Every structure is written in C-alpha cells, then in structure tokens.
Amino acid sequence: MEYNFRKIEKHWQEKWKAENAYTVSNHSEKPKCYVLDMFPYPSGAGLHVGHPLGYIASDIYARFKRLKGFNVLHPMGYDSFGLPAEQYALETGQHPATTTQNNITTFRSQLENIGFSFDWSREVRTSDPSYYRWTQWIFLQIFNSWYDHEKNKARPISELIEAFEKEGNGFLKDHVAGDIFSAEDWEIFDEKQQQDILMQYRLAYTAYGEVNWCAALGTVLANDEVINGVSERGGHPVEKKQMRQWYMRITAYAERLLQGLDTVSFSDAMKEMQKNWIGKSEGAEIVFPLSTRGEGLGVRVYTTRPDTIFGVDFMVLAPEHDLVSKITTAEQQHAINEYLQYVKSRSERERLAEVKQITGAFTGAHAINPFDGRLIPIWISEYVLAGYGTGAIMAVPCGDQRDFAFAKHFNIPITNIIGEHFNGEEANPTTEAYLSNSGFLDGMLMRDAISVATAKLEQEGLGKRKINYKMRDAGFSRQRYWGEPFPIIYKEGIPYPVDEKDLPVELPHVDSYSPGPEGQGPLANITEWVLIPGPSSLVERETNTMPGYAGSSWYFLRYMDPHNDQTFADKKATDYWNQVDVYVGGTEHAVGHLLYSRMWTKVLFDLGYISFDEPFKKLVNQGMIQGSSRFVYRLSMSKPFFDDYDFLRENGIQIFVSNNLKEKHSLAGFFETIRMNFPQLDYSFFDMEIVSQRFLKLYVNVNLVDGVELDINAFRKSKPEYSNAHFILEDGSVNSPLSTRGERQGARYICGVETEKMSKSKLNTINPDELVLKYGADTFRMYEMFLGPVEQSKPWDTKGIEGVHRFLRKLWRLYYDEVKGQVWNDYKPTNDELKILHRTIKKIEEDTEHFSYNTAVSAFMVCV
C-alpha cells in the first residue's frame, strides 16, 4: 500500500463534515481558547498561497490546543465589502453581491481543500445584512456617545445633554470644543445649534475633510487609485476637495490605545509602529501675537521645544491654515495665491517625502516673539500639515534641519542660541547645549530649560503645557456603493440616528455604480431610496457608505454568537470566550485594522456591552508571502519611434527581447535579428540610445515560466495577440513563428524577476489547489510551515515541496509496506529510542507554542 493522500484526505474531510467534528459549543467544562485568523477579503483572484500561511499556523495551533484539552474557538469568515468588487462592477456591470458570492464560494472550496479545522457554522460575512445590521447598531452606539475625559471613558450622549441642561459645558474644562456656554444659553439654542454642538463631542461625527477629487471622472478616488497625481484610470488630474465626511474620534482614545499596549502580547516592532502612529509628544502651545493686522489674532503654535523660543526666526503656517487669508498683505497676495494653487495638486505623501525640494511663500505678515518683542516673518509651506498640532510651527533654524534648510533657501537670517554647538552648516537638534542669546534662559542647559520656559509661558498666560498626538481622527465615510449604509437620516440638514428597530438599513440594489452628483456616492442617484416621505420637512438618507474597516472592527465578537438576532453577541458568550487568545495576521494591518478594532472594543467596553477592553491578548504576525513576478520585454510599437514601421503594427507583430539583451550594449545582435526576420524593413533608422529605452516591461504569468525561462509556446497560446510574437533569445538568436532560422539548441528566453505583493494584476499568484491536488494538503501545509519562520516575509517558491512530500511518503512507509502492508509492530522500544522520541516531542511542543513550525518540522525529520 502506498501513500494515497487523496484517499486519506478525502476520507477524513468527509468524516469531519459528517460529524461536525469542529463545531464548538459556548458551554464546556474545558478551559477556552480562542484562535483567530484575520479574515480574508474574497478577491476575484481566489485564494493564493500567501493566504494559508497564517491559516495553517493557526490551524496547527488550534488542533494542538484541542489535543491539550481546550475548548477551541477557531472560526473563519469574509471581509466582503470593499472597493475592488465595486471597480469590477464598474467594468463589467456585474453586481458586487454576485461577484462577491462567487468569490466566497471559490474561497470556501479552496479552504476546505486544505483541510482546516474551522467551525464553519460560525462563518460571518460583513456584507450580509444580518451582519451589518450590527455594524450599523454599533455605529449608532458610537454616534450616541461622547468621551468623558474626567472619568476616562465613553458615556451616552444623553448624559451629556442632561449635563448641558443643568450647567452648560464649562465643567468639561480642558476638553471644551468651541465656545463655553451656560445652561441658560443651551436652553435658548435652537435645534440646529444644539445638534451642531453635540456633534463636536460625539465619538462618530461629521466634519469637513479633504478627498481626492477627479473632475474628469466625476468621482472621489482612493489614494491607491491616484498615481503620481493623476487618476489610475484614464490619467486625469486629481485635486483636493473639501467634503462633508464622517469621522471616528479615535484621538479620544489615544492615551488608552497607548497604555493598552502594555497589557497585550504583540511584538515589540508592532507596538512601536502603533506607538509611532499615535505619536504622543509633550510640549507647549504658544500664542505669538500678530504685529499689525487682525487685532486680537495670534498664531498658535505647538512645539516640543519651548526652550528654543529665543531662536525663532520665522513661523510657518500650513497652506490650509485659517489665518492665511486673513493676514496676507496685498503685496504678497499674488505669490500666496500661486503657492496655494501649487499645493492643491500635491498629495500629503509628496508634501512630506520631497523634503529636498524646498517650497514656500511669504505672507508679508509678522508675529511678535512674546518674550523679546522681536518681529518674526510668517511664511506658509507644504511641509507643515494642517492636521498636525495647530497647523503652525515656530521655526528654529539652528535646531531643526527642515527649518534650517528653509531659512537657507529663502535667505532668512539665523539666530544662534547654542553657541559652538551650531556650526552654521547644519542644524543641531541637541538638548544638551547651554543656551545663549536667550533672555531669561541664558546659560541654562536646554534639557532643563524646557520646563522653565513652559512654566514662564503659563505664568504669563502666553501658552500652556500640552500633550499632543500625531494620530488624527479616522475618516469613516466613502463615496462608494459597496459598503454598509449609514443608519443616519437628515432632517433639514441635521443628521439623526435611524431608530434601532429599523435596522438594518439595507443596501439598495442599483443598476449603475457611477458616482452621484458633486462626487457623492452612487446611492445619491437612487432618489426613491434617499428621500423618505416625512410629515412636513425634507427627510433624506445619508448616501455615503462605511469604509472597509467598519465590519472588520468587531467581527471577532460576532464569531462568539454568530446567529443572535437580538444583539451583536450575547454578553454570556462574550464573557465566556473573552479575549482572542492568539490572533494571526500580517503586519500590513499594524496601524489600520488593529487600531480601529482596539478602539471599537474599548467603546463597547465603556458602554458596558462587553467586559474586556483589549480584543487580542496575543498577536502573531505572519510574514507576507510575496509573489515573484516575471517580466517580458516588448519592443514598443508606439509613435514616434515606430511611426515608419506600420508593417509591424498592421501585421500585429510583437517582438520580445530576453532580459539581458534589453540593455544597450547588446543591441547590435538585436538589429541583426530584426534584419534577419524582416528583410523587407530598412533598419538603419535604429538609434541605439533611443532603442534602449523602448522596451515595455510587461507582467507575464508566472505559471508560464520555469524558473526564469519562458515557455514560449505556452506564452503564444495564452493570448491571441501573442500568437505570432517573435522572441529574441538570450544568445541573440530568434524564435519566430514565421521561420525557425537562427534558433539554436539550448537558447532560452529569460524573464526579468521582481519580488512584490501577490496579486491578480501582477500575474504572480500561485493557486494552492494545484499543489494540493498534486501533493496533498498535508504536504502543502507542511511545506508552507517548512518554508521559514511564520513571521518572516519571503517570496513564494514551489521548488522545495518535493522534499517535504518525499518525507511524508517515507514516514508512511515506516508503517505500510507496498507489498507486505502493515509493518508496524509493538516491540518495546529501547531507552535510547524513547529518549529520541521524547526529546523530539518536547522540542515540537515548545516550537508549536512559539509558532516556530519550521524548526519543529526539521526536528521531526531528523527524528524519523
């Protein structure tokens, strides 16, 4: 009997299914263990070999824990709302619900093929109304909450309204948003004023924010859809536009998100990424009065280095700063307008990345240094962002490199406050220098001067101590179709929550996925859905939808009680399963999903719906399995280069050149081959310099490539337009469908290679199905684990799978002989044998607890 993996795996998979072997109960005497994977987005490309890496690791862990006597929750589901489905719908007209369903069917069968021990009875889909009903419900809880900084928790907005009625908003002290009002004031405010004020406290709120607006497409674009400032589709210009948006007030949780990290087991790198994202800094907010225009106005800046205040030589406002229009002098108006126009076309990334290129404009206005009365010119520049701090900085060129470069570029004189620590060549951001030219701070060590300066500022009422966070509130609306509708209706322009008993607000069916007027989402086109017949006034629905991370911010709770139609999850269930014990997923979610889901958990905890405020006790980051992309190089047929050579174009002849021949130095052979194959052409037109840049790099499906060598015939068959393509091979000979002349034995077409994310568009995905079919799920699983540490990113390579498969066959033969059948016996093992066995068991157990599966597999191989 040989190792018939197909029969074995089929047998067991059917048995598991028939017996619901992995269905888990919420009631058990055993200790619980919750092993969770980041659920996949069901993309049209299907599952690729990168997905299962984490799933296999967690599945091994889940099985291990079951064997160790735990009641293990190990579920799977789909993050099924998202942009790609909608783009696909735009291109093909197929409804996202249909394509998503198809994709899920594919994913499910692929997952089952690999033999996971998921409890499929708990499957969730974020796009299912019975699921997003509760996403909407949780959104309403967040909308109906405010953050009490005194008690340090979220509370129902009704309690805030009561407080306003009783004593106004003065009791909020440092956290007053906007103006202070009394109970009497509150009484007098009309409905709109009251709602506007409440909006400034709600944890989910509307405000104006910037979007990528593409006028030509009439739509708002995701950052991903903008390439080098133009739209990916069509290459139209993109600019920024202010639009009303929904936000999550995640900044209210900044401190708790930071402190919560101490209570969970994430890698240090992960914690550091989250810490840096939150970006806590301690410093001071200082108001610099303006010298002339705008009495009473001042420039409020945030700085972590108030000790350097005597070194301020200029100030910089973000171009979007409110003051810019108010303080700009008539002489400077033109320059400022021009600069603002330029900034409008720049993405935030570009603004921060291209620091070598210094840009800015002078407003003509000056501020006054509150300590020495010096006049300070006020500039605007794109390196200051409106969203961070106060959107304005005090520039100290001798201590900050960007300020220094700016001063040099615009010839602004530099004041030296650190003596010999400043060499005039570059800024020195030290805190260890003694201050000079610094008034009352003279002679003080900078490190000590920070608190002295802050104290003085507070004492004189010029500023105050301030903790600042770099993190911004999270944009929560998308002008798209395929997402959760907001449970929000507008009456006279004021947003109100939909009654909970009317949930879910179902996503209506549309026939067109094109954007609505003014960049609104496609839902705006469905007037009969948007307009709700009301008693008197205009009542309409919110037409934005929620972003991709809405559904994924709480799905781990739904798995605990997936069929409950009374609540998102029964408290008994969430109490029992509690925190996720091990969460497996990639680092690409480090600052998105992992922060949002932590925030939602904290809100639900504050409101008393669950009894833990960190969702994930332990996080294991599986490395990304990258695709190894292959490229072919096609001679460009575009004008003007090939203008004279209609022959090639008319005949649809494509010429591909092997990787190492695309460089200039080897083009001589290339001309020769062109001439040989197309004697009717005059080839003297070729200009070497130009030709070298005239190869288009095209993705070729990795499955048509063996290592780096292209399977030319398979490639020709893959697309009709390639059927009569010519290939200039590595040795300069030609593989041509017209003639085989010049083709030599062993000449190959070599592809270019690059490592990048696995994706459909890059044609570098490897489908696990084929590997499972050929080698079996056990080989596939074991191989993925053997590839290297789970945490490490690595390009996929199928080469080594044979070795693992051979090992499993060898293992099988220890028990079954092809001829004799069963060959095991019950001889008593020797002490030495037992020693090896137990040593191996110990090693594998320890490695399994630590997710070091690659070394566990090695140990197993050595033992056998």
Next chain:
RNA sequence: ACCCGGGUGGUGGAACUGGUAGACACGCAGGACUUAAAAUCCUGUUUGCAGCAAUGCAAGUGUGGGUUCAACUCCCAUCCCGGGUACCA
C-alpha cells in the same frame, strides 16, 4: 522622506543568552537497483589553494569601520530589498 522589518552556500533556511557558521530540505554531481524510465536507496556538495588520499591551510554571514580572548549575534556608518504612511485589503 519618515516608521517597522529583513540581507547567511547554487536555493529556502538553521545556529536558543557573544562560544565548532551552514542543521533540515531543495538543487546539482556520482553510484546502486532497472531492458529502460519513474520511484527508492547510498555517497558527495560554502569558496579558494595544496594533496593519490585521509586531510591540511586560507577566506567567509550585504559593505566599511569598531568593541571583545571570541561577533551572523553588540556598537557606529553605509548600500540594497520588503511592509506601512491615514480612501487597497
């Protein structure tokens, strides 16, 4: 540009706390079995030099410096690759 990872034979990787670099596997080469092939088994395999050989000598963990009796491991600098950078998921 910034934040977080990573770089070790022909290849994936191992080396746990600073102590024999290259476990295990792939690939490759040679051999056994076979009419043949596949499968299987055995042997060799970091590089260079010397030797019939056992073996010996030297170099070697991206690059350049440093600390140490001892460095893949610690420190400084630098290059390259991957992930993220707030509307891809």
